Amino acid sequence: MDEFQALLQTIQRLFGIQCTSYKEDYIKRRLASRMNARHIKTYKEYQEFLLQNKDEHEPLKNALTINVTKFFRDTPVYETLRSEIFPPILRQRKKLRLWSAGCSSGEEPYSYAIMLYDTTTIMKDVDWMITATDIDEVILKRAREGIYEKSSLEFVTESQLRRHFKALDDGRYEIKPHIKEKVRFQHHDLMTSVPISRNFDIISCRNVTIYFSDKQKNDLVKMFHQGLSPGGFYVMGMSEFLGREVESYFSTYKPLQKIFVRKD
Ligand SMILES: C[S@@+](CC[C@H](N)C(=O)[O-])C[C@H]1O[C@@H](n2cnc3c(N)ncnc32)[C@H](O)[C@@H]1O
Numbered sequence: 604m605d606e607f608q609a610l611l612q613t614i615q616r617l618f619g620i621q622c623t624s625y626k627e628d629y630i631k632r633r634l635a636s637r638m639n640a641r642h643i644k645t646y647k648e649y650q651e652f653l654l655q656n657k658d659e660h661e662p663l664k665n666a667l668t669i670n671v672t673k674f675f676r677d678t679p680v681y682e683t684l685r686s687e688i689f690p691p692i693l694r695q696r697k698k699l700r701l702w703s704a705g706c707s708s709g710e711e712p713y714s715y716a717i718m719l720y721d722t723t724t725i726m727k728d729v730d731w732m733i734t735a736t737d738i739d740e741v742i743l744k745r746a747r748e749g750i751y752e753k754s755s756l757e758f759v760t761e762s763q764l765r766r767h768f769k770a771l772d773d774g775r776y777e778i779k780p781h782i783k784e785k786v787r788f789q790h791h792d793l794m795t796s797v798p799i800s801r802n803f804d805i806i807s808c809r810n811v812t813i814y815f816s817d818k819q820k821n822d823l824v825k826m827f828h829q830g831l832s833p834g835g836f837y838v839m840g841m842s843e844f845l846g847r848e849v850e851s852y853f854s855t856y857k858p859l860q861k862i863f864v865r866k867d
Contacts, residue, residue, distance in 0.1 A: 607631075607646045611623060614667075630814075670707045671707075690722065701806075712735035719733075731785070734800070753774065767779050794819060802832050804835050805835060809840040812840075831865040839863070841860070852865070853866055
């Protein structure tokens with residue numbers, strides 16, 4: 604086995620991340636950024652360094668999975684869901700299930716929860732719940748804690764901040780329990796091609812697939828098709844595209860916001 608493969612095996616053993624499923628170029632670039640930061644020249648040297656230095660684990664994991672996110676990132680997408688998509692589902696079905704796939708530290712699912720909470724305060728007997736998943740256990744722990752720096756709240760309004768966050772003494776903000784209890788976090792690897800359930804009304808998987816190969820992206824779209832109930836919505840990242848091979852699985856609802864509807 605060469606040095607690069609040996610390093611990938613160590614990464615899989617330490618973090619449970621299967622680098623072999625990702626594009627090799629992508630992994631090599633991410634590893635290079637960490638190796639440069641530590642002034643290390645060979646994969647073998649970096650593998651030894653990783654085994655001996657626990658403080659390299661977190662930065663490497665972040666470099667490989669890129670957890671960057673924000674509350675209400677890409678506001679037009681949230682606005683479309685709030686005004687056009689949530690109300691008819693809630694009115695007609697009295698029930699809404701949303702899956703935030705690749706949820707990182709929780710900003711995305713909590714943003715949806717804030718909007719659904721506000722939408723349903725004037726509705727009677729509606730049942731809604733959000734399932735949020737990620738491959739990274741450490742980031743999921745942070746998501747469950749629900750404590751955020753002011754910088755991630757740029758698009759949260761004053762009123763939302765007052766009603767749904769508690770200001771902490773150290774200047775950070777914690778999501779209040781009435782929002783926290785509506786989001787269920789669980790570990791899930793999107794490469795496994797198995798949906799966590801098959802009755803979602805909306806699946807949001809945004810800014811997750813940048814390092815997936817075309818085949819992995821297509822498999823993911825087919826998996827989401829299985830995970831949605833008839834007429835369900837699939838929300839992609841603003842700079843992501845539906846591959847030609849899977850175009851027939853969805854019709855476009857909002858091309859700019861990358862919102863699609865499941866075809867039967
Ligand atoms: C850039 S964040 C996106 C967060 C949020 N969806 C947003 O758009 O703001 C990408 C997340 O995808 C997760 N991720 C990467 N590969 C994954 C996989 N195979 N299965 C599940 N989650 C994955 C990463 O751990 C990271 O938290």
